[in-house]
Structures are given as structure tokens and as C-alpha cells.
Amino acid sequence: MDHRKRKFLKYGAYSAAAAALAGVGWQFRPTLPNDAPADIALADGQGDRLLIVYGSMLGSTGGQAAWMAEVARTAGFRVALFSAENAPAPDGFDRVMVGSAIRAAAWLEPVVNWTAAHAEAIATRPHSLFQCSMTCAGMLLGNQGGPLTTDQSAQLQRDTDSLFAAAPVLAQTDVAFFPGRLDFDRLTPVLRVGYPFVAGSVMQGDFRDREAAESWARSSLSKDTG
Missing domain, CATH: 1.20.5 (Single alpha-helices involved in coiled-coils or other helix-helix interfaces)
Known part of the structure; x- marks a missing residue:
């Protein structure tokens, strides 16, 4: 040859x-879920400007961010809603909310990168953080409708380690924990088979609590500090 x-x-x-x-x-x-929210630019008006930035794998976290955005609009805020990949800098906003889905016990990389890049600006204005996961869903299901225990909250808090390592100025910010949604039919065939081995669970379903997410948003928007 x-x-x-x-x-x-x-x-x-x-x-x-x-x-x-x-x-x-x-x-x-x-696969892309049907309910993944589109990016929404800042609306015109006179209300305070709120930027909501999120990271979502299958639409669950993005959907909850959209619920929070609706609460804020009803309260008179001008809201911009963006995925972390497309989000603008927070400099032109009065308040910031940041949320992420959890993958491999950590916030999604695009959210961590965006937050780290703008941590100082976020820290100078009222801000709040939230995360959504099936781990939280399983905990709440095991509690039969009761709230997360102190130990469970501490376990979920560890999911923020990479976030706060990248943005230490935000490390004292409280994080809200919300259950997520998982539908195996939305996954590609290979991911559908591999997910239980990666996540250690075969649990699926929609465990999101809209009332809880909206209530937290109202409470967060009423605070003057992060």
C-alpha cells in the first residue's frame, strides 16, 4: 500500500x-420543549427594571422563570427575561433574579459564567437566586407535602458551590429551591436510557409548584436587598 x-x-x-x-x-x-420561553426584552414604561436570567435544560426552569416574570409585571415592574446564553449585562436594571436547573449537582455552566462576569454589578442592586431540580422534587415528595428539612436544604445548597466559587461576592445570598419537571418522552433515545445512571433516579413527572414559585417571587420583589 x-x-x-x-x-x-x-x-x-x-x-x-x-x-x-x-x-x-x-x-x-x-429535545427542545414546547414551553421554553422566548427571550423578552425590557418593556417600555415607568416601573423599576427587572432582569430575570435563567438556565434551563428541558424548559422546566425557564417555565418557572416565566411565571416569576408574570408576577413582576403584575406588580408594576418592567421585566426582561433572558436565557443566560443571551442575557445582557445587568447595568441598566434596578433588580436582578438569577435561576438555574441542576445538572450533576451543579448550576448550569452558562448561568455560572454570566453570573461570575457580572457579580459585582449584581451585588450592588437587589437580587435573588433560585434553582430547580428533580432532587428537590424527590425530597418534597418524600416529605408528603411538608417543607424541606434543614438537612435537605443544606444538601441542595451544595449545588451552588461552583456558582459561589465563581462569584464569591454573592455567597451570602439566600437561594430558593424549587422542584422541577422531567418527561422521558422529551429526551433523545440515548439520553433517555442514560439519564437514570447519571442522575441515580428513574423518577419523572411534573412536580413544579406554581403557587410556591409565584409566592417567592412576590416576596423577593418586596425586599430592598439581595
Whole structure:
């Protein structure tokens, strides 16, 4: 076999392997849920300007952020709602809310990166943080409708370690914990099979509590500090 033929086969094998890996990577990406909120720019008006930034894998956290945005609009705020990948700087806003889904016991990387990049600006204005997870859902289900225990809250608090390591100026900010939603039918086939091994659970369903999310939003918006 001459040199040119060996080189052709070598790079052909590399290309095939790359294509296969790309196909597998695509399978591990969750499908886009129908209820993922679109980004909403700041509305005109005279009310205080509120920026809500979130990270969501399957739409559950984004949906809860949209509920909070509606509460704020009803209360007279001018609201901008953005995923972390598209979010503007908080400099032109009076208040900030930041929330994330949890993956591998940590906030999503785009949310951590955005928060770290703007931590000083966030810290100078009223702000609040929230996270949504199936771990929280399982805890609340086990409590038969009761609130999270102190130990459970401490366990969920550990999900913020990477966030506060990247944005230590915000480390004293309280974090609200909300249950999430998981529907295996929204996952690609490979992720559907692999999720129980990664998450350690086969629990699925919609455990979101709209009343709890809206109540927390009202309470957060009434406070003057983060």
C-alpha cells in the first residue's frame, strides 16, 4: 500500500470517527420543549427594571422563570427575561433574579459564567437566586407535602458551590429551591436510557409548584436587598 493510500485511509477513519462522535453527541442533547420561553426584552414604561436570567435544560426552569416574570409585571415592574446564553449585562436594571436547573449537582455552566462576569454589578442592586431540580422534587415528595428539612436544604445548597466559587461576592445570598419537571418522552433515545445512571433516579413527572414559585417571587420583589 503506497503512502498516499495509507494517508487517505488514515484521515478517512478519523473523519468517520468524528462523524460518529458528533452523532452520539447529538443524541445526548435534550429535545427542545414546547414551553421554553422566548427571550423578552425590557418593556417600555415607568416601573423599576427587572432582569430575570435563567438556565434551563428541558424548559422546566425557564417555565418557572416565566411565571416569576408574570408576577413582576403584575406588580408594576418592567421585566426582561433572558436565557443566560443571551442575557445582557445587568447595568441598566434596578433588580436582578438569577435561576438555574441542576445538572450533576451543579448550576448550569452558562448561568455560572454570566453570573461570575457580572457579580459585582449584581451585588450592588437587589437580587435573588433560585434553582430547580428533580432532587428537590424527590425530597418534597418524600416529605408528603411538608417543607424541606434543614438537612435537605443544606444538601441542595451544595449545588451552588461552583456558582459561589465563581462569584464569591454573592455567597451570602439566600437561594430558593424549587422542584422541577422531567418527561422521558422529551429526551433523545440515548439520553433517555442514560439519564437514570447519571442522575441515580428513574423518577419523572411534573412536580413544579406554581403557587410556591409565584409566592417567592412576590416576596423577593418586596425586599430592598439581595
